[in-house]
Structures are given as C-alpha cells and as structure tokens.
Amino acid sequence: MSKSDSDTDTSTDSSCGASTDGETSETEASTGSACGASTTEADSNETSACGASSSTESTGECGASSDDSDEEEVGATVKDFDADPGTLVAVGLGPGQPDGMTRRAQTALAEAEHLVGYTTYIDLIPDDITETAEDIYSTPMCGEVSRTEEAIDRALAGNHVAIVGSGDPNVYALGGLALEILESKGGTASMVDFEVVPGVPAAQSCAARLGAPLVNDTVSISLSDHLTPMPDIESRLHAAAKEGFTITIYNPWSRKRRENFQKCCEILTAHRDPETPVGIVHGAGREDEEVEIVELRELEDLGETDLIDMTTTILVGTEDTYVWDDRMVTPRGYETKYDY
Numbered sequence: 106m107s108k109s110d111s112d113t114d115t116s117t118d119s120s121c122g123a124s125t126d127g128e129t130s131e132t133e134a135s136t137g138s139a140c141g142a143s144t145t146e147a148d149s150n151e152t153s154a155c156g157a158s159s160s161t162e163s164t165g166e167c168g169a170s171s172d173d174s175d176e177e178e179v180g181a182t183v184k185d186f187d188a189d190p191g192t193l194v195a196v197g198l199g200p201g202q203p204d205g206m207t208r209r210a211q212t213a214l215a216e217a218e219h220l221v222g223y224t225t226y227i228d229l230i231p232d233d234i235t236e237t238a239e240d241i242y243s244t245p246m247c248g249e250v251s252r253t254e255e256a257i258d259r260a261l262a263g264n265h266v267a268i269v270g271s272g273d274p275n276v277y278a279l280g281g282l283a284l285e286i287l288e289s290k291g292g293t294a295s296m297v298d299f300e301v302v303p304g305v306p307a308a309q310s311c312a313a314r315l316g317a318p319l320v321n322d323t324v325s326i327s328l329s330d331h332l333t334p335m336p337d338i339e340s341r342l343h344a345a346a347k348e349g350f351t352i353t354i355y356n357p358w359s360r361k362r363r364e365n366f367q368k369c370c371e372i373l374t375a376h377r378d379p380e381t382p383v384g385i386v387h388g389a390g391r392e393d394e395e396v397e398i399v400e401l402r403e404l405e406d407l408g409e410t411d412l413i414d415m416t417t418t419i420l421v422g423t424e425d426t427y428v429w430d431d432r433m434v435t436p437r438g439y440e441t442k443y444d445y
C-alpha cells in the first residue's frame with residue numbers, strides 16, 4: 106500500500122523536529138513522576154518531584170514540548186539529593202518480542218524498582234515485569250533528554266532504575282546521553298552503579314531475517330538529521346558506499362525526511378550496481394514484521410510505501426552480495442582460501 110493510501114502512517118513526524126525513533130505517535134496516559142511514588146495511573150501532567158525538568162508536560166504533535174524547540178535543560182544537580190543514591194541500568198530490549206530479549210535484560214528489568222522509557226518501548230516489556238514494577242515513567246516521543254534525566258534523578262533519589270530502549274543502548278540510543286547528563290549534574294557513573302545491559306540491535310535482528318548479509322565489514326548510518334546535519338550524513342554515505350562496506354541504514358524514512366531518503370538512494374546508486382541486493386525489514390520481531398529483498402534500483406520507489414518508515418532497517422549489500430534461495434548472502438572470503 107502506498108503511504109498516501111494509508112490511514113495509519115506509522116512514520117510519524119515530530120513537530121518538535123526530533124527523531125521519532127521509528128515509533129508511532131501515541132496518545133497515552135502519562136505517569137506523574139514522584140521519584141519513588143507508585144503513580145502509574147492516567148494523568149495528563151508529568152511532574153517530577155526529583156528536581157528534574159519536565160519539558161514533556163505540554164503535548165505537541167509528538168507529545169513533546171510544543172514550543173517547537175529541541176532544547177531541554179538539565180535541572181537538579183547531585184547536591185539537590187539527600188538520599189544515598191540507588192542504581193541506574195540502561196537496558197536494551199532487542200527487536201521487540203520477549204524471546205528476543207536477553208535473559209540478563211529480563212533480570213535487570215525484573216530487579217528494577219522503576220522503569221523509564223518511551224511508551225512504545227515500555228509496551229514491549231512482558232506484563233509480568235511491568236506488573237511488579239513499583240513505578241513506570243513512560244513518555245511519548247521526543248523528550249529524550251528529560252526522560253533520561255528523570256531516570257537519573259530517580260536513581261540519585263535512591264531508587265533502582267532501568268531506562269529502556271529498543272535494540273541496544275549503544276546503537277543510536279540513550280546509553281551515552283545518560284552518562285553525559287550524569288556528568289553535567291556533577292555526578293559519576295559509579296555513584297549510581299551505572300551499567301549497560303546489551304540487547305540485539307536492529308541491524309542484527311534484521312540481518313537474521315534476511316539470511317547472512319552482514320558477515321563482513323559493515324557501516325551503520327542513520328538518516329536522522331535531528332542530531333547530525335544532513336551534509337555530514339551524505340559524506341558518510343558516500344564514503345561507506347565507495348569503500349564497499351555492507352551498509353545498514355537506520356531511521357530511513359519519515360515525511361520530513363523524504364528528501365534524506367531520496368538523497369541516500371542517489372548516493373548509493375552513484376557507487377553501487379543498480380542490481381545490488383538490498384534487504385528491507387520492517388518491524389523485525391513485531392506483529393507487523395515485513396521482509397523484502399529487492400534490487401537497489403527499486404529502493405527509492407519503495408520509500409513511498411508502508412514497507413519503509415521509522416521502524417524499518419535497510420541493509421545494502423556489497424558488490425559480492427547475492428541472493429540465493431530467498432536469502433541475502435555476503436561472502437566472508439572463505440571461498441578465496443578454501444574449496445567447497
């Protein structure tokens with residue numbers, strides 16, 4: 106179905122200009138934050154009793170600050186907290202389904218008193234874990250800084266907190282932001298026993314659906330120009346495509362990024378054969394999963410279909426990648442040394 110035919114375009118754009126991280130804009134019952142209070146009932150206001158800024162209070166199209174600004178200020182510093190600090194763990198949920206989550210991630214979530222995350226990610230956590238959490242703080246898209254700060258403030262106030270995200274916390278995610286904000290508050294990672302629990306990144310979940318496209322040197326590129334200017338993204342794409350890496354494209358398409366996607370296709374076709382195999386995986390491990398292997402020449406037009414949005418990852422093969430029995434195969438080079 107083409108995007109214009111669709112009533113429910115999941116590639117939502119953020120009115121605040123922020124990345125929607127591939128998730129659907131949702132109307133949600135947001136929770137009040139009270140750093141230790143169990144307040145998960147519906148409440149349209151988000152307030153933090155931790156001294157955190159609450160810039161997700163007013164809801165724009167994406168549920169973030171409606172002042173059209175991406176700027177979020179960090180509020181309380183470590184000096185504002187009297188309690189002995191608790192702990193903070195950044196947990197990667199993997200692609201979406203509970204059995205795609207590592208045992209370590211499930212344990213970390215079960216051990217956390219407070220779960221903090223973007224609503225769609227919180228919804229991916231199994232019910233038996235969310236039901237036993239003392240408190241859940243979920244916010245719609247945008248507000249990454251205030252959400253991360255909320256998690257930190259709750260930890261500084263003495264709670265055991267897990268901040269969750271899809272895939273892995275080190276792949277276009279909040280792992281680094283948590284450390285940066287902790288530092289800006291005058292804290293340290295060891296003060297809250299900061300730990301990262303890895304999850305299966307989308308590139309790997311999607312590669313698994315396609316066969317074996319990523320077994321050699323690979324470059325990941327995000328087309329989100331929210332934090333990286335588009336000219337920089339373009340030059341990275343040129344370099345990756347020219348050097349012959351397998352390329353994994355994250356955040357490929359949203360209405361506001363249509364041109365970024367078109368530019369990306371142009372760059373790829375400037376360096377690669379139009380018949381280069383390209384794997385497209387939408388919603389890996391989720392109910393609406395879709396998988397297609399196409400040729401590079403077809404990619405740009407597919408940007409106008411529901412297959413490619415912000416829950417899609419695209420894997421562009423190398424000049425050696427081929428399709429065999431509906432699977433993408435990128436030779437690792439064994440064939441140059443061994444007979445088989």
Ligand SMILES: C[S@@+](CC[C@H](N)C(=O)[O-])C[C@H]1O[C@@H](n2cnc3c(N)ncnc32)[C@H](O)[C@@H]1O
Pocket residue numbers: 126127200201270271272273274275276277278305306307308311354355356357386387388389390391414415416417418419
């Ligand atoms: C902000 S990045 C987060 C990446 C995540 N931390 C990871 O390790 O996969 C969001 C992008 O990841 C990709 N993505 C996340 N979950 C996905 C899924 N289940 N299927 C396909 N792509 C996914 C999409 O490209 C999406 O736009």
